[in-house]
Amino acid sequence: MNKKLIVENLSISFRTVTGKVKAVRDVNFDLNKGETLAIVGESGSGKSVTTRAIMGILAGNSIVESGKVIYEGEDLLKITEEEFHKIRGKKIGMIYQDPLSSLNPIMRIGKQITEGLLLNGHHLKNKIEELYNEERVAYCVIKRDVRVLKKKIAENKKNKLPYNDLKKQVAELKKQLPTAKKTMNIAKKKATKVVMSEYKEQKAKYLEEIKKIRENAEGLEPKVVKEKIADKKEELRRIKNVTKTEAKEKALKVMREVGIPDPEKRFRQFPFQFSGGMRQRIVIAIVLTSNPDVLICDEPTTALDVTIQAQILELINKLKEERGLTVIFITHDLGVVANVADRIAVMYAGKIQEIGTNEELFYDPRHPYTWALLGSMPDLTSKDKLLTIPGTPPDMRFPPKGDAFALRSDYAMKIDFEEQPPMFKISDSHYVASWLLHKDCPDVQRPAILDERIERMKEMTEELKKEMEKEHVTYEKQLKY
Numbered sequence: 001m002n003k004k005l006i007v008e009n010l011s012i013s014f015r016t017v018t019g020k021v022k023a024v025r026d027v028n029f030d031l032n033k034g035e036t037l038a039i040v041g042e043s044g045s046g047k048s049v050t051t052r053a054i055m056g057i058l059a060g061n062s063i064v065e066s067g068k069v070i071y072e073g074e075d076l077l078k079i080t081e082e083e084f085h086k087i088r089g090k091k092i093g094m095i096y097q098d099p100l101s102s103l104n105p106i107m108r109i110g111k112q113i114t115e116g117l118l119l120n121g122h123h124l125k126n127k128i129e130e131l132y133n134e135e136r137v138a139y140c141v142i143k144r145d146v147r148v149l150k151k152k153i154a155e156n157k158k159n160k161l162p163y164n165d166l167k168k169q170v171a172e173l174k175k176q177l178p179t180a181k182k183t184m185n186i187a188k189k190k191a192t193k194v195v196m197s198e199y200k201e202q203k204a205k206y207l208e209e210i211k212k213i214r215e216n217a218e219g220l221e222p223k224v225v226k227e228k229i230a231d232k233k234e235e236l237r238r239i240k241n242v243t244k245t246e247a248k249e250k251a252l253k254v255m256r257e258v259g260i261p262d263p264e265k266r267f268r269q270f271p272f273q274f275s276g277g278m279r280q281r282i283v284i285a286i287v288l289t290s291n292p293d294v295l296i297c298d299e300p301t302t303a304l305d306v307t308i309q310a311q312i313l314e315l316i317n318k319l320k321e322e323r324g325l326t327v328i329f330i331t332h333d334l335g336v337v338a339n340v341a342d343r344i345a346v347m348y349a350g351k352i353q354e355i356g357t358n359e360e361l362f363y364d365p366r367h368p369y370t371w372a373l374l375g376s377m378p379d380l381t382s383k384d385k386l387l388t389i390p391g392t393p394p395d396m397r398f399p400p401k402g403d404a405f406a407l408r409s410d411y412a413m414k415i416d417f418e419e420q421p422p423m424f425k426i427s428d429s430h431y432v433a434s435w436l437l438h439k440d441c442p443d444v445q446r447p448a449i450l451d452e453r454i455e456r457m458k459e460m461t462e463e464l465k466k467e468m469e470k471e472h473v474t475y476e477k478q479l480k481y
């Protein structure tokens with residue numbers, strides 16, 4: 001299976017004193033390994049809530065109405081908090097718009113980078129957990145299901161709804177618990193035995209080596225002997241735990257990887273001694289220390305000026321290539337997306353309105369909201385905006401009955417106010433939720449002014465490609481000579 005992450009029918013609401021806010025409504029997308037998906041939309045469209053659900057960090061007043069978030073075959077909305085802990089921040093890392101909020105202002109950045117490494121650096125414990133992980137998850141999932149069902153029973157009781165079937169399900173699951181627990185404990189014991197006997201063997205080998213150093217110490221300076229023994233002891237310690245020296249070495253390496261110059265000196269400095277762009281690099285370094293394979297970037301460049309923005313985007317692209325990361329990139333700025341995304345999902349009023357490859361979205365946009373977003377992008381050369389989007393997004397306590405964009409769209413038809421459009425398929429990768437795509441809809445052309453912009457974008461991309469090819473040829477030639 002090549003899918004790293006699948007989000008299926010995800011709907012999330014928030015309880016508020018003035019009513020329920022329907023923030024995310026039936027969102028579906030998936031991500032292939034090594035792919036970047038950009039989620040684009042205006043403020044309040046549900047981008048952050050979607051990614052917070054993936055990270056398991058939704059606010060306390062949230063309700064997951066429906067859906068699944070499947071990471072490597074496991075539903076993250078079902079596993080226990082303890083299991084989630086292992087995935088959040090480790091397998092799935094996140095960087096935010098404001099790097100300062102992720103950093104401790106009064107702690108040296110070196111300590112902030114090594115903290116996680118030292119905390120999670122129990123090699124033996126991690127190895128044991130890895131070996132009996134399957135049995136552990138199986139047990140935790142049953143426990144979690146019982147908890148969810150019990151909550152539902154209580155709700156149904158309160159609302160005077162039937163709950164006998166649910167009670168039966170709980171009883172069934174409870175019957176499975178002792179066996180699952182026993183299986184888990186047996187697997188844990190077995191895993192501990194394997195790992196510990198391996199460790200004992202290694203320890204015996206090191207002790208033997210230390211003995212030999214002592215035996216052959218004659219004629220050597222005591223200081224040299226002491227150092228040799230200390231080295232061996234350090235090696236042995238490294239098998240068990242990440243040591244401070246090892247954590248520092250790894251931190252410096254990752255600081256170099258994200259482009260922090262003079263890392264040895266910078267290691268001892270505080271966040272306020274760094275510029276905005278450098279701070280964002282530090283946050284990225286911290287996230288990378290746990291070797292994530294999915295990286296969620298929530299407007300990571302919005303607070304930075306344009307040149308620095310480009311550098312951070314370049315860094316994210318480089319890390320993606322080198323580490324094979326799968327990336328979700330959130331932004332309200334389509335201009336940013338062109339340089340990072342393989343695919344783009346356009347969100348509005350908690351729903352995905354259009355999803356497609358970078359080329360499909362930029363050169364063949366089909367949803368009036370995507371047209372509006374493309375039109376409101378500042379022009380690459382003149383910096384002018386062609387179109388502005390009239391009105392404001394709907395109040396999500398009362399989502400519109402039909403197409404949520406209808407009230408702001410010049411292309412809205414009667415049906416747009418009555419019924420929500422389904423996702424119409426344009427190609428295997430391109431889907432659009434707009435009645436304009438219905439076979440009975442009269443042919444509607446996108447704004448001509450946008451066509452001109454698209455043509456210009458195509459031309460510029462072609463020129464850029466040619467230039468890059470030229471550069472590549474020169475580079476290849478340089479390599480030859």
Ligand SMILES: Nc1ncnc2c1ncn2[C@@H]1O[C@H](COP(=O)(O)OP(=O)(O)OP(=O)(O)O)[C@@H](O)[C@H]1O
Nearest residue numbers: 014021023042043044045046047048049050059396
């Ligand atoms: N804890 C909460 N309680 C109530 N409503 C919330 C809560 N968190 C988010 N919302 C609402 O959910 C909707 C979606 O918010 P979200 O933060 O996902 O938007 P966004 O597209 O990421 O916008 P931005 O770019 O401003 O971050 C908004 O209407 C927002 O007000």
